[in-house]
Amino acid sequence: MTAIPLGVPRRLVEFTVDGQEARVPEGSTILDACRAAGKDVPTLCQGDTLTPKNACRVCVVEVEGARTLVPACSRGAEPGMEVRTDTERARHSRRLVLELLASSVDLSTTPKAAGWIKEYEAKPDRFGPDAARLNEEPKVDNDLYVRDYDKCILCYKCVDACGDQWQNTFAISVVGRGFDARIAVEHDAPLTDSACVYCGNCVEVCPTGALSFKSEFDMRAAGTWDESAQTETTTVCAYCGVGCNLTLHVQDNEIVKVTSPHDNPVTHGNLCIKGRFGYQHVQNRD
Amino acid sequence: MDLHFGDSKPSDEERAAVDALLGPPESSWEGADRSDADLRWARGGRAARDRRDLLLPGLHAVNDRIGWISEGALDYLCRRLTVPPAEAYGVATFYSMFAVKPRPATVLHVCTDLACASAGAAELCAGVEARLGPGSGVGVERGPCLGLCERAPAALAVRAGDPVRTAVSAPATVEAAVLAASAPDSAPEEPSAALAVPQAGQDGLVLLRRVGVVDPASLDDYRAHGGYAALRRAFELGPAEVIREVTDAGLVGRGGAAFPTGRKWQATASRPDRPHHLVCNADESEPGTFKDRVIMEGDPYALVESMTIAAYAVGAHQGYLYLRGEYPRALERMSHAIEQARARGLLGDDVLGQGYAFDIEIRRGAGAYICGEETALFNSIEGYRGEPRSKPPFPVEKGLFGRPTAENNVETLVNVLPVLTMGAQAYAAIGTAKSTGPKLFCVSGSVDRPGVYELPFGATLGELLELAGVRERLRAVLLGGAAGGFVRPDERDIPLTFEGTRQAGTTLGSGVVMAFDDTVPLPRLLLRIAEFFRDESCGQCVPCRVGTVRQEEALHRIVARTGAAAADDIALLREVGRAMRDASICGLGQSAWNAVESAIDRLGAYE
Numbered sequence: 001m002t003a004i005p006l007g008v009p010r011r012l013v014e015f016t017v018d019g020q021e022a023r024v025p026e027g028s029t030i031l032d033a034c035r036a037a038g039k040d041v042p043t044l045c046q047g048d049t050l051t052p053k054n055a056c057r058v059c060v061v062e063v064e065g066a067r068t069l070v071p072a073c074s075r076g077a078e079p080g081m082e083v084r085t086d087t088e089r090a091r092h093s094r095r096l097v098l099e100l101l102a103s104s105v106d107l108s109t110t111p112k113a114a115g116w117i118k119e120y121e122a123k124p125d126r127f128g129p130d131a132a133r134l135n136e137e138p139k140v141d142n143d144l145y146v147r148d149y150d151k152c153i154l155c156y157k158c159v160d161a162c163g164d165q166w167q168n169t170f171a172i173s174v175v176g177r178g179f180d181a182r183i184a185v186e187h188d189a190p191l192t193d194s195a196c197v198y199c200g201n202c203v204e205v206c207p208t209g210a211l212s213f214k215s216e217f218d219m220r221a222a223g224t225w226d227e228s229a230q231t232e233t234t235t236v237c238a239y240c241g242v243g244c245n246l247t248l249h250v251q252d253n254e255i256v257k258v259t260s261p262h263d264n265p266v267t268h269g270n271l272c273i274k275g276r277f278g279y280q281h282v283q284n285r286d
Numbered sequence: 287m288d289l290h291f292g293d294s295k296p297s298d299e300e301r302a303a304v305d306a307l308l309g310p311p312e313s314s315w316e317g318a319d320r321s322d323a324d325l326r327w328a329r330g331g332r333a334a335r336d337r338r339d340l341l342l343p344g345l346h347a348v349n350d351r352i353g354w355i356s357e358g359a360l361d362y363l364c365r366r367l368t369v370p371p372a373e374a375y376g377v378a379t380f381y382s383m384f385a386v387k388p389r390p391a392t393v394l395h396v397c398t399d400l401a402c403a404s405a406g407a408a409e410l411c412a413g414v415e416a417r418l419g420p421g422s423g424v425g426v427e428r429g430p431c432l433g434l435c436e437r438a439p440a441a442l443a444v445r446a447g448d449p450v451r452t453a454v455s456a457p458a459t460v461e462a463a464v465l466a467a468s469a470p471d472s473a474p475e476e477p478s479a480a481l482a483v484p485q486a487g488q489d490g491l492v493l494l495r496r497v498g499v500v501d502p503a504s505l506d507d508y509r510a511h512g513g514y515a516a517l518r519r520a521f522e523l524g525p526a527e528v529i530r531e532v533t534d535a536g537l538v539g540r541g542g543a544a545f546p547t548g549r550k551w552q553a554t555a556s557r558p559d560r561p562h563h564l565v566c567n568a569d570e571s572e573p574g575t576f577k578d579r580v581i582m583e584g585d586p587y588a589l590v591e592s593m594t595i596a597a598y599a600v601g602a603h604q605g606y607l608y609l610r611g612e613y614p615r616a617l618e619r620m621s622h623a624i625e626q627a628r629a630r631g632l633l634g635d636d637v638l639g640q641g642y643a644f645d646i647e648i649r650r651g652a653g654a655y656i657c658g659e660e661t662a663l664f665n666s667i668e669g670y671r672g673e674p675r676s677k678p679p680f681p682v683e684k685g686l687f688g689r690p691t692a693e694n695n696v697e698t699l700v701n702v703l704p705v706l707t708m709g710a711q712a713y714a715a716i717g718t719a720k721s722t723g724p725k726l727f728c729v730s731g732s733v734d735r736p737g738v739y740e741l742p743f744g745a746t747l748g749e750l751l752e753l754a755g756v757r758e759r760l761r762a763v764l765l766g767g768a769a770g771g772f773v774r775p776d777e778r779d780i781p782l783t784f785e786g787t788r789q790a791g792t793t794l795g796s797g798v799v800m801a802f803d804d805t806v807p808l809p810r811l812l813l814r815i816a817e818f819f820r821d822e823s824c825g826q827c828v829p830c831r832v833g834t835v836r837q838e839e840a841l842h843r844i845v846a847r848t849g850a851a852a853a854d855d856i857a858l859l860r861e862v863g864r865a866m867r868d869a870s871i872c873g874l875g876q877s878a879w880n881a882v883e884s885a886i887d888r889l890g891a892y893e
Contacts, residue, residue: 054676054827054871055826055827055828055871056827056828057827057828057829057869057870057871058828060868060869068867068868068869068870068876069868069869071676074676075676089868092861092864092865092868093829093864093865093868093869096829096833096861096862096864096865096869097828097829097865097869100828100829100832100833100836100862100865101828101832103832103836104832104835126858127836127839127840127858128839128843130839131836131839132835132839153828154825154826154831156826163370163373168288169288169290170289170370170372170373171290171370171372172372173370173372173373173375173376174376174671174825175375175376175379175380176379176380176825177379177380177382177654177822177823177824177825178820178821178822178823178824178825178831178834179820179823179825179831179832179834179835180825181824181825181826181831184372184375184376185372185375186292186357186360186361186370186371186372186374186375187292187357187360187371187375187386188375189292193292194290194372195289195290195370195371195372197288
């Protein structure tokens with residue numbers, strides 16, 4: 001007989017979202033509740049496999065009685081809370097945050113960003129041509145993945161994935177402060193001199209393409225990257241007996257990158273260097 | 287945790303600096319659990335990891351001895367504490383007093399903030415830099431407020447070595463600052479803290495009554511002037527009654543947020559999880575604020591006593607005094623006071639023979655305004671980057687080391703002494719119904735007698751400015767520091783209470799009152815405020831990280847423009863400011879636009 005774990009029974013929390021009654025299990029966030037109620041609140045830094053860091057502030061909503069706006073991704077739903085997701089105040093902050101972000105980093109490879117910029121009528125150009133931004137060339141210092149700081153929104157997801165939330169390697173951290181803060185390894189050394197174990201889990205969680213597979217980076221540079229022409233096949237990694245799921249992204253009969261399904265109960269999207277990057281032998285046709 | 291340390295080695299001196307703090311390593315397995323049966327095998331590293339909070343003191347140890355933190359030194363410290371080098375590097379680069387690149391052993395920090403800027407900091411910097419050029423062995427660093435506003439302009443020299451030497455020059459001339467940097471040991475002694483209290487020795491003072499009267503080094507002198515009477519009363523009353531007295535007295539936090547102290551203590555005391563912690567926030571980095579420094583330098587035992595009472599009330603046995611890194615004399619006085627109190631049984635296992643254990647540890651900040659935010663301060667003590675945490679959970683629930691924590695600033699704590707010695711009723715009779723007790727104000731700028739003033743809540747701005755000898759042709763008054771707001775010179779009847787300033791559409795903040803006459807160019811001042819926030823933003827959230835930069839850029843564009851020519855950028859500033867106020871994680875971003883907005887609206891800065 002297989003025992004099915006049911007977990008501790010959870011109470012329902014009753015509150016309102018945009019005037020509608022909502023009931024969500026205790027421990028849910030406002031964002032969970034909004035999504036369950038069919039309202040999507042935009043968010044950049046929220047990740048399905050990580051504890052929300054609420055650093056991007058795109059998902060702010062208005063909560064009755066709160067002095068400031070609150071981040072929907074991390075604030076828990078409390079009984080009696082009155083949440084409004086689409087007020088002028090919340091929309092103003094979202095628009096400004098999108099403008100501030102898009103004026104300081106390159107959001108061209110961030111899914112949904114262009115749509116939100118349009119939806120909220122954000123005009124990142126209005127800070128003028130001299131608005132400070134990083135303008136740094138991508139760092140290509142190894143054959144597996146590329147760091148493009150010009151696209152980094154400092155969401156901390158890679159730091160959390162590399163650190164205590166998943167990989168426990170602690171190879172990267174936020175260094176510096178304020179506008180000069182950036183993600184780096186110890187002593188700001190090249191990746192090859194760092195503690196990095198090339199699991200690629202940081203690439204998996206990066207929401208903007210600031211971290212990308214070398215294969216993808218090269219193909220984008222060559223103009224051959226075409227997501228619409230790619231197929232995805234999920235299979236089991238053959239390297240060891242753990243049984244991690246691999247999703248092979250294939251374009252023109254070549255594996256172009258490997259991801260892992262986030263809802264897989266074994267890996268939650270995480271892989272090791274072999275599963276993530278060790279696919280050349282598959283397509284060695286000699 | 288599979289830690290990877292590079293192959294860089296510390297120099298003997300760097301190793302000695304770390305070992306002086308942590309003790310010599312017992313073996314190469316230090317920090318891990320070993321069994322007698324198999325000494326070759328070490329598991330974990332928990333013991334060392336539990337000392338993660340020694341990372342900041344460790345970085346100080348190296349920086350103090352060498353002047354900067356090399357790869358080898360950082361890696362050695364990381365090995366000793368089982369901290370990932372990337373994280374430690376992230377911490378080291380967070381604080382402005384640390385360097386991870388070689389620099390001269392002597393650094394002269396010259397304050398370029400508001401009071402110093404209007405007292406000629408720019409000329410001072412230029413003069414000092416001309417004299418201490420490359421090759422002088424001194425690095426000159428322009429920086430934010432050193433908390434010496436009553437003696438502006440100010441400079442602080444720090445010479446690395448064993449021990450580290452510091453010298454303060456304020457009011458600084460080029461000659462005096464150069465002397466302090468080139469020979470910190472023979473620099474003239476700082477003037478007594480009492481000189482920062484123009485009312486020193488006057489009757490009727492409550493909080494400042496001992497400053498300039500007692501010998502700050504003498505516990506006996508402190509006791510002869512009424513010291514430890516409040517703690518005795520606290521032991522008579524018991525913790526619950528102490529909290530009731532503080533609540534009845536109407537004491538609210540003096541750091542700027544004005545939260546009721548009794549409620550905070552009650553919430554901490556009633557949490558079932560243990561241990562509870564007490565944290566004293568002595569990281570006053572708000573430009574224009576120096577009252578905590580004056581108390582710590584002039585009446586250090588008062589803080590030791592009030593921390594003991596607060597800890598007793600909330601059920602804490604360990605207190606942390608988080609002291610600004612830029613306050614060498616306050617550090618020395620407080621260290622001495624804590625040692626003396628410990629030696630005399632006023633701290634330790636059995637305080638005053640009452641069977642209650644309490645001790646205080648000093649943690650030195652390293653140059654980060656944001657660490658005055660309570661949750662950022664906890665992260666800083668714990669050895670992480672001083673980034674604020676999101677609330678809830680609030681510190682009374684999960685604070686320092688994840689435990690219930692009562693966090694108060696120096697002025698708030700020191701108020702507990704009169705609450706207990708006078709009784710709640712008599713204390714509450716001072717001030718107004720909603721703002722009770724005496725209040726300290728830091729007056730600086732265009733006044734004849736700058737310093738810390740004590741007035742009962744309810745005195746008007748005009749009365750305070752009169753006391754300090756405000757000069758002719760006053761142009762603007764900044765209330766509450768860089769995070770506060772400007773008021774006009776004709777608004778002198780604003781009552782200095784929390785409710786009165788709120789009603790007048792401004793804030794009392796931390797008690798800063800900075801006067802500027804019409805020789806001070808307002809746009810430059812606003813630019814300095816914007817620059818301050820850009821420099822001090824931790825960078826965690828987007829509205830603050832990018833917003834403070836966009837704010838500074840817009841102010842640069844309009845620095846010489848007025849009227850219609852500035853209208854576009856002012857509209858932009860308003861929009862960015864509103865989003866910063868609404869969507870930033872913590873008070874820094876939320877208040878970064880206050881002063882500029884008030885200057886535009888109340889002073890017509892660009893009209």
